[in-house]
Amino acid sequence: MKMLNFRSIGAAVLALSLLATPAPLLAQQVPAAPPPSAAEPSPPATAAVPAPAVSTAEPSATQALPEAGHAQGGVMPGMSELSPWTMFLNADIVVKIVMIGLAISSVITWTIFIAKKIELGRARIRLRRSLKQIGESRSLAEAQMALGDKHSVLSMLLAAALREAKLSAGLSSDEGIKERAASSFSEYVRAEGRHMRRGMGFLATIGATAPFIGLFGTVWGIMNSFIGISKSQTTNLAVVAPGIAEALLATAIGLVAAIPAVIIYNHFSREIKVYLELVARASGAAGRLLSRDLDRSHGSAHRARAAE
Template sequence: MTDLAPVAFSPWEMFLGAGPVVRCVMSLLAMASLLTWTVFIAKSVELLRVKARLAKAETALEDATSLEVGEEWTRGNTSIAHTLVMAAGAERVRSQDIPGDSDGLKERIVLHLERLESAEGRRLMRGTGVLATIGATSPFIGLFGTVWGIMTAFTGIAASKATSLAVVAPGIAEALLATALGLVAAIPAVVIYNHLARQTAACRAQVADLTSLVMRLVSRDLGRAQAHGGGQVVRLGASRVAGE
């Protein structure tokens, strides 16, 4: 009785035994999976740091008594907080030749801060779009590799005129590996994208809170100015505004 040599069906052996097109598809899916986890680690670290800086800035603006104090206390903070405070101060300086226009000033500051808030939200989401692309396309790329591999396997079977399961199985298994790799790449990409989207939404909520705190400081300063008979607006960051 002749002993048959066992056929290796490990993923690596199946990858080596697959055709060039299927190997190319598998390599592409492996790189997509590596990119997914790289984005996950990089964005997670970035968002953790952003959250910490935003929380620190929120505490500073919460305790500030005026826009000038808020500018001083957020000066060393690398989050968007200092940018929001400086934008509000710059608009106050530009509008100081319009007396008795508190409502208009507030509206202009809100419009400016909303633009900065939207830009920050887009910046926080930067780099996550590739996860959505990987999650949407990887299953179909893997399916293409499977279809191509099965076509090649059946073509070889027809050419050899062998219908034994031992002949059919390796080619089909190698082709199905492409579908498995497509799912391995797609499922984490979708989960990670949703996770990062939630974390980004939390950061955007913190930025919205900072905008509200800045507007509260602006309203407080305007109230003081009106209470003192409409005195001059303090030039917050006047040197920086003059250089614009």
């Protein structure tokens, strides 16, 4: 009985000592939970965020940017390098020959324009001055002295009239002399018209044929483009557009060569017509001076006969 009492008393003392122990000491004895490491996986709450959806959305957005650029009028890859010179270099040999021929035709057109403008302008100014200088002349010789050594259509007409008067000296028919002189005048007028119309045939030919030559180059280029489409087995615009653009460039060059040629031809047709009217006036002036000389010579002959 005494042994049981001692054991119960010891257990009661141990329990009281444990209850009397302060709380901080218990907290120090309980091991603390380790902090979460960065290498450990995220808790289930954060794992619920759909990370793969975010990664797949970014490429789709970046892929949509070029499509948006095309929808807003952007240039497709490979199309930004298209220029007239690049299209010419990449064109077929037949289309290149057509383009070179049309370019040469355009150069010929503008060369004729510059040369004919200078020639016709100088001839018109020279003839007007000559008509003004002989306006007060009373005979062919006086008109030639007024003109001096200046070379013009009027000086040639006066020389032809004097030559006909000398060759017909002693003939009593003035009408025959005037008729032969008028025939010589018409030859000079026609020769001057032919001289001023030189180069007009080139303008007419270029204006009439250049569009068709350019169209031939276009048809040839489009035919080659269709052949390339059939070989590549694709209808992508980046493949089709360069060939068609090269073909259409031939038509554009043809129009560039033809339109100025037609305009310049019509312009010089009017200018030459005005100039030939001045030449006709010069021919009439020379005929009048010849008629005066003939009447004067007959009047002096009548006076000589009357004096006898």
